[in-house]
Amino acid sequence: MSLLFSPLSVRDVTFKNRLWVAPMCQYSAEDGVVNDWHHVHLAQFASGGAGLIVSEAAAVVPEGRISPRDAGIWNDEQRDAWANIITSIHARGSLAGIQLAHAGRKASTWWPFSGRSGSVSVSEGGWDTAAPSDIAYEGFTSPKAMTSAEIATTVDAFRAAARRSVDAGFDVIELHAAHGYLLHEFLSPLSNQRTDEWGGSLENRARLLLELVRVVRDEVGAGAPLFVRFSATDAAPGGLTTEDVAIVARWTSEAGADLSDVSTAGLVAHQAIAIGPGYQVAHAARIREVSGALTAAVGIITSGGQAEQILQSGDADAIFAGREFLRDPHFALRAASELGEDPESIWPPQYIRAYRAASM
Numbered sequence: 001m002s003l004l005f006s007p008l009s010v011r012d013v014t015f016k017n018r019l020w021v022a023p024m025c026q027y028s029a030e031d032g033v034v035n036d037w038h039h040v041h042l043a044q045f046a047s048g049g050a051g052l053i054v055s056e057a058a059a060v061v062p063e064g065r066i067s068p069r070d071a072g073i074w075n076d077e078q079r080d081a082w083a084n085i086i087t088s089i090h091a092r093g094s095l096a097g098i099q100l101a102h103a104g105r106k107a108s109t110w111w112p113f114s115g116r117s118g119s120v121s122v123s124e125g126g127w128d129t130a131a132p133s134d135i136a137y138e139g140f141t142s143p144k145a146m147t148s149a150e151i152a153t154t155v156d157a158f159r160a161a162a163r164r165s166v167d168a169g170f171d172v173i174e175l176h177a178a179h180g181y182l183l184h185e186f187l188s189p190l191s192n193q194r195t196d197e198w199g200g201s202l203e204n205r206a207r208l209l210l211e212l213v214r215v216v217r218d219e220v221g222a223g224a225p226l227f228v229r230f231s232a233t234d235a236a237p238g239g240l241t242t243e244d245v246a247i248v249a250r251w252t253s254e255a256g257a258d259l260s261d262v263s264t265a266g267l268v269a270h271q272a273i274a275i276g277p278g279y280q281v282a283h284a285a286r287i288r289e290v291s292g293a294l295t296a297a298v299g300i301i302t303s304g305g306q307a308e309q310i311l312q313s314g315d316a317d318a319i320f321a322g323r324e325f326l327r328d329p330h331f332a333l334r335a336a337s338e339l340g341e342d343p344e345s346i347w348p349p350q351y352i353r354a355y356r357a358a359s360m
């Protein structure tokens with residue numbers, strides 16, 4: 001059996017394989033409530049054999065949305081809409097995760113296919129943004145620096161979102177600390193220039209993330225896997241390096257997180273990063289080595305063979321794929337066939353005739 005299709009147990013949860021769907025914003029929600037688009041979109045990956053499907057960034061407060069069309073998890077209507085989708089994912093034999101998010105200074109922006117770019121003004125349905133410091137992302141409106149009271153309110157919002165996520169039936173919680181959104185903004189010295197206990201040293205900059213790991217762990221209990229998505233580097237002078245993030249990953253693991261999901265960049269527009277097949281795997285490997293905890297790799301991983309090789313090399317414990325699942329929602333079934341797995345145990349019985357026909 002391949003490593004990719006070997007089960008992985010984390011706390012009380014066993015993933016049937018290690019090929020997982022990465023979080024991907026659909027910019028298709030109304031008032032943060034997911035709908036039929038999200039339902040079909042996410043459930044199709046379960047029919048396609050993915051071991052875990054992580055939802056798009058779900059905002060913990062309205063002002064934490066990247067755009068007015070982002071999904072949310074700050075009220076019960078949103079929770080119940082997610083619950084319907086989770087039922088379908090479970091019925092198809094996969095597990096469901098939610099990515100809890102706050103967009104910080106990158107909130108209130110036009111969504112990619114809106115035909116517009118930059119910040120949405122308040123008069124057009126946007127809102128004022130908040131961040132660790134009042135430093136704007138290039139081209140966006142300036143955020144207000146959060147007060148200590150606003151930070152405390154944000155912690156409470158993550159706690160409430162974690163409770164609603166568990167009540168909705170999610171199996172996994174992921175904290176979004178990557179791509180230049182609020183938790184990453186606190187971590188990076190380029191966006192966090194606070195002089196109180198939330199800024200300055202790496203320890204202070206990591207304080208909010210570590211507090212959230214503890215609070216969410218307390219809220220969800222000992223059995224539920226808790227992941228953290230990191231940007232391993234800011235890829236910009238003076239920004240976070242993989243060594244910094246590896247230390248923070250170790251701290252999150254000591255505080256109760258189970259797995260680091262390793263992406264890169266997104267903090268500043270002037271980042272310089274070379275993109276190609278498996279371009280973030282080396283970062284995952286280093287974070288795995290330093291943190292001693294489970295790690296997932298993501299970024300242009302598009303075949304079963306490539307994914308298997310990453311696991312066999314000991315660079316990661318699981319694989320997230322995004323765009324390959326958009327190109328082929330049954331990517332996991334395809335990867336299983338490529339690796340010679342027994343289709344009878346992996347393909348849905350409703351689809352098995354297609355496999356037999358293909359192999360005839």
Ligand code: FNR
Pocket residue numbers: 022023024025026055056057099176178179229263298299300301320321322323324
């Ligand atoms: C993304 N990505 C992303 N990442 C994240 O942490 N939260 C999110 O909500 C989104 N949204 C999103 C939407 C869409 C349409 C795409 C294509 C990507 C990044 C994604 O999870 C993944 O890390 C990257 O796409 C790189 O992996 P692939 O696509 O090369 O497998």
